[in-house]
Ligand SMILES: Cc1ncc(COP(=O)(O)OP(=O)(O)O)c(N)n1
Ligand SMILES: Cc1ncsc1CCOP(=O)(O)O
């Protein structure tokens with residue numbers, strides 16, 4: 619069964635001591651982490667993923683790598699998290715059947731696509747306004763409720779989620795809660 623809390627790393631928000639921030643997140647009891655790097659070279663991303671694998675293993679936490687299936691396999695990660703425009707989940711299944719496959723959905727169409735393609739779960743975002751994607755209009759709880767009813771795979775609410783809003787997300791169909799700043803507070 620997938621953990622209910624899903625921390626996504628962010629090198630800006632995690633600050634100078636990235637690993638200290640990751641340990642703080644894990645100390646809070648988070649047991650599923652997505653290493654998400656958009657600006658690193660493949661080499662740097664691989665090296666960072668190796669370290670993330672060591673630390674998450676200390677806490678028996680699942681580690682998913684954003685986008686890079688090759689790096690996920692090379693470091694022994696538990697899974698990969700695919701961007702909406704990334705490789706199709708079915709392609710990852712051909713590469714390695716038992717990887718956990720997450721998918722970033724931003725509307726009903728992409729949520730249904732992820733499910734049909736065999737993703738294990740989706741993040742649906744942004745539910746609320748978030749400074750990390752200021753350009754994106756928040757979807758809101760009604761959309762979360764509607765999409766959670768229309769897909770059978772777990773839906774993690776993501777984007778602008780605070781501790782006060784978690785209960786509302788569950789009430790509106792979320793399987794779990796994903797976020798960056800939530801777990802750093
Ligand atoms: C450079 C870059 N920035 C943002 C994204 C967002 O893609 P998305 O579908 O939201 O998936 P995540 O990577 O955010 O999980 C991107 N693909 N590339
Ligand atoms: C990676 C990502 N994808 C959609 S919103 C987001 C970041 C969410 O950050 P926060 O939980 O701090 O709002």
Ligand SMILES: [Mg+2]
Nearest residue numbers: 701722743751
């Ligand atoms: Mg995104």
